[in-house]
Amino acid sequence: MSGHSKWSNIKNRKGAQDKKRSESFTRVSRDILTAIRLGGGNTNPDTNSGLKVAIDKAREVNMPKENIDRLLARFEERKANLVSMVLEGYGPFGVPMVIELETDNKNRTLGEIKLIFRNYGGNLGESNSVMFQFKRVGEVELEEEISEDKELDLIDAGAIDFEGNIVLTEVGDLNGLTKKIEEMEIKITRSELVLRATNPTMLNSEEEVSKILDMVEELEENDDVINVFAGFDYKKV
Numbered sequence: 001m002s003g004h005s006k007w008s009n010i011k012n013r014k015g016a017q018d019k020k021r022s023e024s025f026t027r028v029s030r031d032i033l034t035a036i037r038l039g040g041g042n043t044n045p046d047t048n049s050g051l052k053v054a055i056d057k058a059r060e061v062n063m064p065k066e067n068i069d070r071l072l073a074r075f076e077e078r079k080a081n082l083v084s085m086v087l088e089g090y091g092p093f094g095v096p097m098v099i100e101l102e103t104d105n106k107n108r109t110l111g112e113i114k115l116i117f118r119n120y121g122g123n124l125g126e127s128n129s130v131m132f133q134f135k136r137v138g139e140v141e142l143e144e145e146i147s148e149d150k151e152l153d154l155i156d157a158g159a160i161d162f163e164g165n166i167v168l169t170e171v172g173d174l175n176g177l178t179k180k181i182e183e184m185e186i187k188i189t190r191s192e193l194v195l196r197a198t199n200p201t202m203l204n205s206e207e208e209v210s211k212i213l214d215m216v217e218e219l220e221e222n223d224d225v226i227n228v229f230a231g232f233d234y235k236k237v
Contacts (some may be wrong), residue, residue: 011141087113091122097228116215141167
């Protein structure tokens, strides 16, 4: 659920199950496949920075090299039968949402996503009914916030904004910025292209944030979903 990790503490405080799947083989396997897809099918970590980060995370949880190689081979076998889809709609509270998918059965996948939207009181829309509210940017999530001096160094390398431990950059500068961060020996949690809302819907309570995150999580559990983007913000008064 790219771009929404900063809200995860709300769900944790409310007693929701902590699903930090990055420490499991299931999660890192999914991250590797997602990085390949977002990289246009590029299975070379030297030129796909998102894939390099995902593979590094897999090694950190001791995933064997043969498992990683098997994932890359599986993608090559399946990609000829996969069709890309982008679904747009509104979740609860009028939050705009974009879901990127790859599937070998469009009707089945569409039915599954429609059901999730219906269960949360949302609805899918037509193509471009929501996408105009988003802009694609590069996003690098760090393990922790960095000093102002390091921020200045990253601005020289293409960073355009900082949100806590998240660094934003233009699409074309993502690979260069990621390499610069690695050279500075700053730990990276993820590096990828994302969609960010230009005018996010302001939510009124932690309960509303929690419901949106529950919906995002359920969408991400679908095997055909690559990424989910929800355009919302929340500021506790």
